[in-house]
Amino acid sequence: MNPVRLLACALVLSPLAAFVTNAADAPANWTKHCAKCHAADGSGTTKMGKKLQLKDYTKQAVQAKLTDAELLKATVDGVVDEAGKERMPAYKEKLSDQEAKDLVAYIRTMVKPEAEPAK
Ligand code: HEC
Numbered sequence: 001m002n003p004v005r006l007l008a009c010a011l012v013l014s015p016l017a018a019f020v021t022n023a024a025d026a027p028a029n030w031t032k033h034c035a036k037c038h039a040a041d042g043s044g045t046t047k048m049g050k051k052l053q054l055k056d057y058t059k060q061a062v063q064a065k066l067t068d069a070e071l072l073k074a075t076v077d078g079v080v081d082e083a084g085k086e087r088m089p090a091y092k093e094k095l096s097d098q099e100a101k102d103l104v105a106y107i108r109t110m111v112k113p114e115a116e117p118a119k
Helices: 003-023 025-038 047-051 060-064 068-077 097-108
Strands: 086-088
Touching: 025 047, 025 097, 068 097
Parallel strands: none
Antiparallel strands: none
16 A cells, blocks of 8 residues: 555544544453453353353353342452462452443343254
8 A cells, every 4th residue: 555545544544443442441351351261252162261161151041140240249359269269360450440340241242142942
């Protein structure tokens, strides 16, 4: 692409990019902090997620068992097992309250419509 066209392109795209980053806070944070375990789509099907036996947030039944308060607490304080060993790190140092709440709302959007029961 010649420099003039490149510049024109950048001028058109940059306000759009700014808008997208603002609006995409939770997805961006999810990708950055959470997807390596919980998977991009929340299904928990990464190598790490399988090892940790993570829940599948794309399932309505899984989401129904979790309250917003539980989701928020896990995100902020992390999760430890019965022996007190860390299963998931706490994110209170890395995320603001609002970012944590936005992530909880984002997790709620991950539900996929249930497949039709097989007949
Ligand atoms: C190191 C892997 C790892 C990372 C990274 C991680 N988690 Fe988790 N997460 C876990 C594990 C393990 C559990 C506990 C699952 C269980 O006990 O069933 C968990 C549990 C949760 C829960 C509680 C609900 C549940 O599934 O039991 C929420 C909500 C959650 N994670 C959100 C997040 C968010 C949001 C991020 C990013 C800010 C994140 N996690 C990053 C491993 C991870």
